[in-house]
Amino acid sequence: MLTLRRAPSLSAQAPILDQAQAAAVAHRGVAQHSVATQGRDAGVLRVLGAPGTGKTFTVVEIVVDRVCRDEVAPDQCLVLTASRTAAADLRNRITARIGGTTTEPLARTHQALGFSILRQGAALRGDPSPRLLSGPEQDLILRELLAGHASGEGKAPRWPEQVHAALATRGFRTELRDLLMRAVERSLEADDLAALGVQHDRPVWVAAAQVLAEYDEVTAFSRPGSYDPAWILGAAADLLEEDPEAQERLASSLRLIVVDDAQELTPAAARLLEVIHSPHVGLVLVGDPDAAVQTFRGADPSILGADHSRFGVGPTITLATSHRQPEALRAVTHRVTRRIGTLAGGTHRELEHATTGGRVEVRLLRAASQEAALIAAELRQAHLLGRMPWSDMAVIVRGQGHTSTLRRVLVAAGVPLAVPSAEVPVRDEMAVRPLLALLEVVLNVAMGHADPIDTQTAVDAVLSPIGGADAVGLRRLRRALRRDELDSGGGRSGDELLALGIVAPNTLGMLGSEGAPIRRVAKAIAAGVKAARTVNSSDTAAGSDRPDGGEGLRWAPGVTAEGVLWAMWDATGLGESWRR
Structure with missing residues (x-):
């Protein structure tokens, strides 16, 4: 059943601004209002504020004021933020306030801006449109490089002994990719990264430098015109610096740039911002240097703090009214934050105005169940006795595991619940992860590998939504398989029999209802193998679609990963039940 819900209405009424917010909205750079100073740098306005002081609210009103009072076209305003979710929220709020739409996105991420610059440049040159490499594609390239090193192809990097056991794991590849991307964002070549590794006694960096050089060569050869997210910003800045016409074309289309959550700026994003910023373009940086959450991805809050003068000279306005925390909550948080160092002097932490009221209590309980019962009682009391709507309540937990x-x-x-979905990669979704694991099994079976599935993958598949077994059902299945094995004089373990039964269901014998989970998994694999048709490579023209890159079997024409995955998904029969 499909349920349609009306989107929440966004306010289009002019709000009431506090004194600091009004000053930020009214600010104009000298180059924008004085003909005599034409050509001088308009500088930069920095707006700092603690959480709840209305920073994003101020961003919206700055853009609205320029559009309505200065008659700046909405397409000449550019709002940058750190995430797609925040950019979408800003677009909705700004368009609701100005009462119209734009031909270009009003708010976008830094990477989206860099990609649009590269795409426009490629279109004007007549080149193919650039393409963004996804995280799974990056992971695949690194996995192939590391697997090639392990098999003796080329000269393998000299990894430290303590990381040898992790080289084949996804976690290691994720951390390696983060290291390479941070190096790229700082315009470091492979030799630079190796030199830093020697200088700081980091042998892992030295080994990773060789991977970075090979990674660059592989992506340039096999994926021309493709960019990593970390490469985009640097490539866009290089394009503008090397092509003055492109830089002038972009600058002439802008009158205002506002950066929300500027504490999340990376060195590459700051460099691109410096290249774009022109004397006639107003620049406003809004944020809280204490609240950076993307530092593990290269964000540097000192860019908004002590280093903001790199964009130009200008005033700093501090938002000093707390619109979110009443006095009681503010007093508690202030006792904590005053012990933490700051990158911008800490003046933005000293709030002058806060709403009265609020209540703070600390409860220590013996068990998670007691904690949950107390929370439920508090929520019910607030709703039934205090007449507070459920929609005005929130419970904050440390993580999904709690x-x-x-x-x-x-x-x-x-108590009615509305749990926001966590932003996780698609490959890590509960419904996707087993399908991808079984896809690898299907390809191994189709290519005739002797051991197409390991025992851990088999157990995970049976316990996944595809198999549908729980811990008790898995134990019964193992016992049944083991019992039949012992009766026939064999000695294989239950997990070994489980892995064999998934790819060869004819070995399951006379299993009863306890065998239903393994049969469901086996059915999905059989459907995938049927869709992953192979032909002898000697019967077809030579090409690059041999799965093993050599002689033997190759995929039949028309076989795609999407087609195999769809056949597997369709065979699970989960679609209809999940739709209901």
């Missing part, structure tokens, strides 16, 4: 008990207790207590 929510299972809490959700169960709240539902049992009659």
Whole structure:
């Protein structure tokens, strides 16, 4: 059943601004209002504020004021932020306030801006449109490089002994990719990274430098016109610096640049911003240097803090009114934050105005179940006795692992829940992860590998939504397989029999209802193998689609990963039940 819900209405009424917000909205650079100073740098306005002081609210009103009062076209305003979610929210709020739409996105991420610059440059040159490499593609390239080193292809990097066991794991590739991307964002070549590794006694950096050089060669040869997210900003800045016409064309289309959450700026994003910023373009940086959450991805809050003068000279306005935290909560948080160092002097932490009221209590309990019961009682009391709507309540937990008990207790207590979905990569979604694992098994079976599946993958598949077994069902299945094995004089373990039964269901014998999970998994694999048709490479023209890159079997024409995955998904039969 498809349920349509009306999107929440966004306010289009002019809000009431506090004194600091009004000053930020009214600010104009000298080059924007004085003909006599034409050609001078308009400088930069820096707006700092603690959480809840209305920073993003101020961003919206700055853009609206320029459009309505200065008659700046909305397409001449550019709002940059750190995430797609924040950019979408800003677009909705700004367009609701100005009462119209734009031909270009009003708000976008730094990477989206860099990609649009590269795409426009390629279109004007007549080149193919650039393409963004996804995280899974990067992971695949690194996996192939590391696997080639392990098999003796080329000269392998000299990895330290303590990381040898991790070289084949996804976690290691993820950390390696982060290291390479941070190096690229800082315009470091492979030799530069190796030199830093020697200088700081980091042998892992030295080994990673060789991988970086090979990675560059592979992507340039096999994926021309493709860019990593970390490469985009540097490539866009290089393009503008090397092509003055492109830089002038972009600058002439802008009158205002506002950066929300500027504490999340990376060195590459700051460089691109410096290249774009022109004397006639107003620049406003808004943020809180204490609140950077993307530092593990290269964000440098000191760019908004002590280093903001790199963009030009200008005033700093501090938002000093707390619109979110009442006095009681503010007093508690202030006792904590005053012990933490700051990158911008800390003046933005000293709030002058806060709403009265608020209540803070600390409760220590013996178990998670007692904690959940207390929370449920507090919420019900606020709703039934205090007449507070459920939509005005929120429960904040440290992570997803703490929510299972809490959700169960709240539902049992009659508290309605709306849990926001976590932003996780598609490959890590519960419904996707087993399909990708079984896809690899299908390809191994289709190519005739002797051991197409390992025992851990088999166990995970049976316990996944595809198999549908729980821990008790898995134990019964192992016992049944083991019993039949012993009766026939064999000695294989239950997990070994499980892996064999998934790819060869004819070995399952006379299993009863306890064998249903393994049969569901085997059915999905059989459907995938049927879709992954192969032909003898000697019967077809030579090409690059041999799965093993050599002689033997190759995929039949028309076989795609999408087609195989769809056949597997269709065979699971989960679509209809999940739709209901």
